[in-house]
Amino acid sequence: MNPRLRISGIFGYFKGKRKENLLIGSLLFISGIIASSPGVIHLFNCLSSDGFAISTFNTLIADTTYSLLLILPSFALFSVGYVLCESHSLGWKLSITICGVAVLLVVVNYLNVELGLTIGVLCGLAATLEILNRKKTAGRLKDSPTITENLAKFGLRLSGLACICILVGMLVYVAIRASPYISWDFLTNTNWSWTTAGKVLSGISSSSMGGVLGFAIGSLLLAGFCELIAFPLGLGAAIYLAEYSSQNKLTSIVRFFIETLAGIPSVIIGLVGYAVFVVGAAHWGTSLAGGGLSLAFMILPWNIRIAEESIKSVPASYREASFALGATQWQTVRKAVLLAALPGIITGVLLGVGAALGETIVVAMTAGDAPTGPQVLPSLFQIFSFHQIIPTLTVFIWRAPILLSFSTSASSSTTNLVFKYYSVALAGSFVLIVMYLVICAAALVARNYLSKKLTGK
Amino acid sequence: MNSKLFKENFVKAILFLCALSSIGIVFFIVFYMIYLGYPIIINWFAYGFESGVLNILPYMFDSLYLALGGTILGIAIGIPCAIYLAEFADMRLRNMVKPTLEVLNGFPSVIIGLLGFTLFVTQLGRFGLHAFYCTLVGWIVLGVMSLPLIASVSEDSLRAVPQDLREASLGLGATKWQTTIGVLIPSAFSGILTAVLLAFANAIGETMAVLAVIGILVPAPITLNPLSQTNSITALIAYGYQETSVGSARYLALFAAGFILFIMTALTNLAVRAIAARRNRMVSVRTNRA
Numbered sequence: 001m002n003p004r005l006r007i008s009g010i011f012g013y014f015k016g017k018r019k020e021n022l023l024i025g026s027l028l029f030i031s032g033i034i035a036s037s038p039g040v041i042h043l044f045n046c047l048s049s050d051g052f053a054i055s056t057f058n059t060l061i062a063d064t065t066y067s068l069l070l071i072l073p074s075f076a077l078f079s080v081g082y083v084l085c086e087s088h089s090l091g092w093k094l095s096i097t098i099c100g101v102a103v104l105l106v107v108v109n110y111l112n113v114e115l116g117l118t119i120g121v122l123c124g125l126a127a128t129l130e131i132l133n134r135k136k137t138a139g140r141l142k143d144s145p146t147i148t149e150n151l152a153k154f155g156l157r158l159s160g161l162a163c164i165c166i167l168v169g170m171l172v173y174v175a176i177r178a179s180p181y182i183s184w185d186f187l188t189n190t191n192w193s194w195t196t197a198g199k200v201l202s203g204i205s206s207s208s209m210g211g212v213l214g215f216a217i218g219s220l221l222l223a224g225f226c227e228l229i230a231f232p233l234g235l236g237a238a239i240y241l242a243e244y245s246s247q248n249k250l251t252s253i254v255r256f257f258i259e260t261l262a263g264i265p266s267v268i269i270g271l272v273g274y275a276v277f278v279v280g281a282a283h284w285g286t287s288l289a290g291g292g293l294s295l296a297f298m299i300l301p302w303n304i305r306i307a308e309e310s311i312k313s314v315p316a317s318y319r320e321a322s323f324a325l326g327a328t329q330w331q332t333v334r335k336a337v338l339l340a341a342l343p344g345i346i347t348g349v350l351l352g353v354g355a356a357l358g359e360t361i362v363v364a365m366t367a368g369d370a371p372t373g374p375q376v377l378p379s380l381f382q383i384f385s386f387h388q389i390i391p392t393l394t395v396f397i398w399r400a401p402i403l404l405s406f407s408t409s410a411s412s413s414t415t416n417l418v419f420k421y422y423s424v425a426l427a428g429s430f431v432l433i434v435m436y437l438v439i440c441a442a443a444l445v446a447r448n449y450l451s452k453k454l455t456g457k
Numbered sequence: 458m459n460s461k462l463f464k465e466n467f468v469k470a471i472l473f474l475c476a477l478s479s480i481g482i483v484f485f486i487v488f489y490m491i492y493l494g495y496p497i498i499i500n501w502f503a504y505g506f507e508s509g510v511l512n513i514l515p516y517m518f519d520s521l522y523l524a525l526g527g528t529i530l531g532i533a534i535g536i537p538c539a540i541y542l543a544e545f546a547d548m549r550l551r552n553m554v555k556p557t558l559e560v561l562n563g564f565p566s567v568i569i570g571l572l573g574f575t576l577f578v579t580q581l582g583r584f585g586l587h588a589f590y591c592t593l594v595g596w597i598v599l600g601v602m603s604l605p606l607i608a609s610v611s612e613d614s615l616r617a618v619p620q621d622l623r624e625a626s627l628g629l630g631a632t633k634w635q636t637t638i639g640v641l642i643p644s645a646f647s648g649i650l651t652a653v654l655l656a657f658a659n660a661i662g663e664t665m666a667v668l669a670v671i672g673i674l675v676p677a678p679i680t681l682n683p684l685s686q687t688n689s690i691t692a693l694i695a696y697g698y699q700e701t702s703v704g705s706a707r708y709l710a711l712f713a714a715g716f717i718l719f720i721m722t723a724l725t726n727l728a729v730r731a732i733a734a735r736r737n738r739m740v741s742v743r744t745n746r747a
């Protein structure tokens with residue numbers, strides 16, 4: 001590595017070998033100061049004398065963290081700009097863009113603090129990624145001669161980072177909005193309340209909103225029940241398609257229908273489930289069974305696809321060895337292939353559970369939508385009976401924008417309650433996101449384990 | 458030995474039944490919709506979509522318009538992302554972004570809808586209206602939802618382009634960017650098109666995210682203005698099923714609307730299948746020639 005590259009850190013940068021660099025640096029510095037100003041002001045406010053007198057230690061810590069988070073964007077802004085300038089030397093255009101971002105950040109900060117915070121965290125993330133990336137490529141030859149090509153690369157990289165930023169941004173934003181409402185009581189209280197759209201608001205009492213545990217249990221029960229149906233069906237279909245079927249017309253028809261089923265919008269599955277299980281021939285009312293069955297219809301293609309892929313990824317040598325020992329086909333499948341593909345199959349099941357957890361409209365239509373008034377968690381026996389509303393996180397969350405859209409002309413006290421419900425729904429979404437991410441992480445770990453085992457690395 | 462053979466065949470039969478189950482489910486769903494909605498469907502196809510109990514035409518148009526805008530937004534970010542991941546990114550970044558795309562792909566749509574509502578509907582509402590429900594916000598939300606699918610499928614197809622093509626182009630003195638634009642994208646075009654069409658079909662059928670950002674149903678005329686309030690077939694069904702009494706004409710019309718929605722998504726999926734078949738044929742021709 002070139003020693004000069006190592007020295008040219010922040011200090012070398014500000015000494016300025018070129019005027020242009022100096023200009024960009026000062027522009028970035030100024031925009032950083034502008035961006036951090038709300039945070040500094042907030043910090044001064046909460047450190048002023050009356051602030052000390054009133055606030056407890058906890059709120060002081062919260063306030064300080066809060067303002068530090070507001071200052072963070074300026075640092076992030078600075079680092080992003082610095083790294084980009086250094087590695088691409090785009091000069092003027094880049095500095096103007098970054099100043100634009102800074103101004104936007106300040107405007108957003110004044111309009112909506114949470115959004116500003118989220119953008120700040122995202123900038124920090126992008127900067128970290130950029131620095132990581134740069135350290136690796138620092139010694140390498142730069143192969144892009146023109147500004148157009150540099151700009152194109154920059155745009156590509158930005159859109160690559162956008163995916164991470166969208167996910168992390170949603171997580172951070174929801175976490176910030178949810179943080180005042182997340183408490184031990186909220187997480188463990190099984191009483192729950194929700195309301196019908198626009199009609200009854202008695203479910204929300206201003207004193208207690210109930211907890212989220214009831215919803216989480218309901219969601220997990222539904223997802224588990226749906227996997228109970230979809231897993232054997234999906235695994236059987238996957239084994240047939242991967243091991244037994246030959247390439248003929250029938251197989252291609254089966255595949256075509258699996259793809260069609262995967263493409264059917266969930267609202268249609270929900271509607272048919274509603275018509276058949278809830279009000280139609282079966283007349284079960286909203287129930288765990290009806291909801292689970294309808295969800296299973298939706299999840300089945302996922303299960304088949306992932307299980308088939310993981311069965312197909314088992315090397316042929318496993319099968320040949322088993323056949324050579326005199327095993328029949330079913331014995332081979334059961335004892336050699338399935339065992340090797342097990343982590344992949346578990347991945348499929350977990351992803352299916354994740355999708356079922358996040359599904360809303362099917363659940364709302366078949367497993368229960370909007371009871372009125374506060375409720376307690378149904379007992380174990382009740383949950384499995386018909387005509388029983390199953391509380392689910394997604395429907396609980398969904399009610400928030402619907403209530404808000406209906407409550408435009410309501411009285412102010414009602415509106416306050418609705419806004420409180422809305423904030424609690426954001427807290428509920430945070431819980432849902434965490435559950436979903438945990439399941440996804442487990443699925444990814446299982447799949448990595450499979451690929452490591454099969455490739456022998 | 459005979460019992461062993463019997464067992465083998467028995468297992469095979471059961472597995473075959475499992476494979477057939479999805480055919481059964483699809484037939485069940487489609488026939489149920491036709492069974493309940495056929496007078497209205499026939500009426501629509503015979504006398505035009507504006508006739509009958511329910512004028513479905515604006516809903517169809519709005520669904521397609523929403524999905525189109527959302528997919529275009531998804532393309533605008535997703536395909537550059539795919540190109541970057543396939544051609545420019547180092548392994549470490551790619552190993553970070555790929556799982557992110559998968560996680561994002563199955564992300565609970567209701568949360569994306571709620572965030573779209575929070576960030577755009579109420580924020581835009583500050584500048585005048587109480588709450589700013591419009592097509593534009595629907596596009597943004599659907600764009601976020603279609604981004605991971607477009608990015609990951611197109612990345613796979615870009616990666617599947619044979620290494621020879623890259624080397625030949627670079628050997629002729631083209632830069633990496635020229636190679637990407639001139640060689641890689643044309644040869645991965647069918648895969649990218651598949652990704653886009655799949656995302657489009659998903660966007661047509663998306664319910665929750667759209668529902669949160671388009672607000673309550675209002676009878677709106679067909680308009681191309683992205684700042685006006687909009688509807689969709691999915692929202693029609695999702696709001697309608699509780700408001701109509703079971704067995705009424707309006708209730709049956711929901712099933713007819715569901716059938717129309719199914720036709721729209723199924724046609725898109727058929728197009729995907731046709732493209733895939735064509736690509737397979739071309740690949741086999743290419744390998745035969747070689």
